[in-house]
Amino acid sequence: MAHPTYAVFEHQLVSYRRVWRGSVLSSFLLPVLFLLAMGLTVGGYVDRGGGLGVRYLDFIAPGLLASTALQVAAGEATWPVHAGFVWHRMYHGMRATPVRIPDMVRGHIMYILLRVALSAVGFLVVMALFGAVHSAWAPAALPVAVLVGLATAAPIFAYSATISTDGMFAVLFRFAVVPMTLFAGVFFPVDSLPLAARALAYVSPLWHGVELTRAATLGTPTAWGGWAHVSFLVMWSVAGYLLAVHRFSRRLAD
């Protein structure tokens, strides 16, 4: 008998079967656009200064890969989760079955991680085509992307299970997702930030993911050492997961 967590995962796959072509296409197309516009075009100007030590394309590509993991996770952990409580009430449907709340959270997150992994594969392939992969460690960027997905999707699940209207997602994106994307070392090294802003970058899961991804594709050392960054992401994941289960239980009680 399949585990209930897997049944929840399978449910998501049945939905995904309808849209997978488009999503796979965009997971190749988006990196191409990003690397053309940011890596090559902006990079053309940045590289004249030569302050980074590596080509801007090579610097930004792993950052964008980690950031893509965040975007996919954030997109999938917000409105679809809200829909499950309020619009389609999918979670309420599951609640009437032997499926337990941790099964719902885990099964749905498993699916999101699959989506993150697919996007990361697409991104890495495009990066290779652009000549932005410089280390045999590059495949390690994939599990890192998945871990970034988990470390962001899990706490966002808790947020999505807490809010009462989807208007609150604007707050999440404005104050968490967008600032993280801009200031967590994707586009420029965080060393150039003032200390307070740097501290925020250090707390964010994305910066740790960017450090690890960059190390993987460039073959350079990370700021704090690999395990420190991995531990940080695991911490976000575990705390986010526990909080998500707690918020789901609250939402589905009574």
Add this chain to the structure above:
Amino acid sequence: MVLRKSLADLSYPRVRVLDVSAAEPLIAAHGLVKRFGDFTAVAGIDVDVRAGEAFGFLGPNGAGKSSTMRMIGCVSAPSGGTLRILGMDPVRDGPAIRARLGVCPQQDSLDQDITVRENLTVYARYFGISRRQARQRADELLEFVQLTERANDKVEPLSGGMKRRLTIARALVNDPAIVLLDEPTTGLDPQARHLVWERLFQLKQRGVTLVLTTHYMDEAEQLCDRLVVMDGGRIGAEGSPRQLIERYATREVVELRFSDATLDSYLGKLEGIGERLELLPDRILLYADDGDLAVAAVHERQLRPSSVLVRRSTLEDVFLHLTGRTLVD
């Protein structure tokens, strides 16, 4: 609507083997209470539902019906009293109980993005049913609720009645020992309602235990072997529809309307005819065992109602008597 498919086509076992003794009710609630903060939704009710019974909770919105159903469905913990379902404790054994319940909630919770059949197969997997069995079961159930032709359509464009039938099919996917239906036909047009009733009646004949809430009197009369009338979180009366009507109403009811506005002035003039009078904003109800005799008596007193309707009394009259007001949604 004519039943096209014989019941024997469905792979339902006629006799359900239950791990509770035949004497023990499938659902046993004693002094059951549900509170939300200061608000008491269910104020101590006693209910026993036995195997094979169709049991109804009848009452207006806010009576506590849905709260009771959610406690029975093991998704809401009781605030007081005891509740046992299939011999188990809903708080401790929630998943084990839910594995053997079929739930048709008041609000649809179908997945709009996948097909009608997929809604059933995906749901079957939540009960640990194999993929192959799930497909087979889905096809049988689609036939049962007459949705075979829509099997590969998405859910979203279906009519309200079709969605409700799909929800009922979904509630049967695990071959449940008890089917819980929270206002199964609310919001449906008459034709759709009748189709749903027909299907529920077949389930009942097959020996499936049904527990339903409704605020439709005709629904309760059609489907329920036994019911309780709830109001304000309490049970006002209990019995079969017929028993309740006999106990709280008369065999017939005469509805009298008068064209002049002062209805209450007629109360005195009608005094003594029939067993009881009820004044409503637009009409007077006259409870009598023989309606025609009562109408004759009204005319004898030189009263000229603008309209007279003699009808059988219904649960609506019982409800009116018990709560002193008409049933409002």
